[in-house]
Amino acid sequence: MTDLSVVIVNWNTREFLSRCLRSVYDTTLDLDFEVIVVDNGSTDGSQEMVRQKFPGVSLIVNRGNKGFAKANNQAIRRSRGRYVLLLNSDAFVRENTIEHAVAFMDGHPEAGMAGCKLLFEDGRLQPSCYSFPTLLTEFFIAVGLDRLFPRSRLFGRYGMTYWDFDDIREVDVILGAFMLVRAAAIDEVGLMDERYFMYSEEVDWCYRFRDKGWKIYFYPDVEAVHVGGGSTRRVRAEMLVRLYGSRIEFFRKHHGRLSARLLKLVIGFNCLLRIGPGAGYYLLSDDPQIRRKHRAFVRLLRVLPTL
CATH class of the missing domain: 1.20.58 (Methane Monooxygenase Hydroxylase; Chain G, domain 1)
Known part of the structure; x- marks a missing residue:
């Protein structure tokens, strides 16, 4: 068993994917890890790029877009790590990000998942953890109260916008752009629900982890850059x-x-x-x-x- 399996799902984000993979290999030096890329039927040369520039990557090629949950599950089934890191193809890790996140999980055996601080490319903070959605929080979002009063603990509850994201804390949901998951917890909880093609699959997974008693942490001492919307901004x-x-x-x-x-x-x-x-x-x-x-x-x- 290796320390870590890095899982990246790609759909027509060749340039982002290349940067993502390079960041993983350049910054993760002290762990025994494997990288698994699942390509959801890209037509932009992503598969050829991986084979040429990163021959050590285990590449799974789907004929069409199978969705985020199903593609991640394909890789998780093949993974051999004590931990599985779900990493978006448009996310780029910084020096020691992965190693320190793994060390945090090693020191917190009650943790089923951990997420890191995410930043936009211009350095702005990107929301990366949330509360479980409720009808009330959905109503606040619908009428814009979360945007009008972001510092309110009531109206900003879902996106946790009342908080500065600077301290370690237990949360409900972490963003799937950087989701470090304990393999033993996956064995207990199960894989992602493939009824979700895209969006809410990580919310559902976190809900099931919490239901089984596993804790989910936001760990801001390490950072990654996440462009956001790399494969969805056109549709x-x-x-x-x-x-x-x-x-x-x-x-x-x-x-x-x-x-x-x-x-x-x-x-x-x-x-x-x-x-x-x-x-x-x-x-x-x-x-x-x-x-x-x-x-x-x-x-x-x-x-x-x-x-």
């Missing part, structure tokens, strides 16, 4: 439908059908707020991003009953 409407569809599935699975129906009402209200009063602004705007955002919420509202 806003599809992204939005999958985002909210996954959230509805999470509520249905863990809180019942009634909660899922109520969440649909909250999401529908959110859509109406975004496409109703501001419709003229969206439609008359010269910014294509703004117009795409409007169309995305229109589409979400149309398909919401089927989710």
Whole structure:
């Protein structure tokens, strides 16, 4: 058994993936580790790049996009490490980040998972841990109270925006961009739920870890840079439908059908707020991003009953 299995899922992010892999190999010198890349049917030359530049990587090639959960599960089944690090292809680790995170887990046997401090490329702090979603927090998000009062412990509860992210603490959810997981805990809890194609799979996994008594920690003493949206920024409407569809599935699975129906009402209200009063602004705007955002919420509202 090795110390660590680094698992990276890729979909058409060749340049990001190259930077990600280089950062892992350049900064992780004192651990026995393996790297497993799962490519979800990329057409941008990602597979060829991995074979040429990183021949030591174990490459799994899917014919199509199998989604985040299923692809990660493929690699986890093949992994041999005491720990499994789920790392986004658009995340780049800094010196000693992985080694110190593993040392933290070694010193906290009650920890099933740990996440690190994430930064945008310009150095700004990126939210990387959350509370479990509730109907109340979803309502706050829908009406914008989380953005109006980010320092409020009530309105900023979901994104934990009232907190400075500078101290070690137990949290509900860590972002899947850098998720260090104990292999023994995976054996007890099970793999990711593959009903989630993308989004909410890490929320569901964390919920199940906590349900089994494993603790989840935010460990800010180490950092990684996460670009964010590397493989989804081009498909806003599809992204939005999958985002909210996954959230509805999470509520249905863990809180019942009634909660899922109520969440649909909250999401529908959110859509109406975004496409109703501001419709003229969206439609008359010269910014294509703004117009795409409007169309995305229109589409979400149309398909919401089927989710």
